[in-house]
Amino acid sequence: MPKIPMCDRCLLYAHNPYLVCAIHLDGVDGDSCLDFREDPNAQAEELWEPEGASYYDGELILQPQQRRTQQQQLELLDTHPMFTGKCPQCGASFDHDYTARVHWDCPECGWMDDTV
Numbered sequence: 377m378p379k380i381p382m383c384d385r386c387l388l389y390a391h392n393p394y395l396v397c398a399i400h401l402d403g404v405d406g407d408s409c410l411d412f413r414e415d416p417n418a419q420a421e422e423l424w425e426p427e428g429a430s431y432y433d434g435e436l437i438l439q440p441q442q443r444r445t446q447q448q449q450l451e452l453l454d455t456h457p458m459f460t461g462k463c464p465q466c467g468a469s470f471d472h473d474y475t476a477r478v479h480w481d482c483p484e485c486g487w488m489d490d491t492v
């Protein structure tokens with residue numbers, strides 16, 4: 377029976393092996409239904425979250441340590457102003473108290489830190 381995934385959350389879904397729903401007895405073509413009625417009592421699908429990752433606006437976001445390889449982490453140590461005190465783009469020095477910084481946007485060239 378060609379029911380579609382959204383049928384499970386639809387008020388009209390028949391839960392019957394011989395018909396799909398009250399309107400589309402044989403199911404619908406394609407993967408969406410114009411007559412879909414959200415069933416407020418249907419259990420929300422649980423989002424699968426691998427360890428160390430989380431959902432943000434429906435997108436699976438991997439934590440930084442999963443996104444970077446060890447090689448990339450070593451490069452980060454060599455280039456990131458948090459460790460070098462210098463802008464990786466133009467070489468301008470950050471303030472002497474750079475270790476206390478949170479944001480690493482370079483005032484000289486506009487380089488912006490996208491790693492943290």
Ligand SMILES: [Zn+2]
Nearest residue numbers: 463466482485
């Ligand atoms: Zn710079």
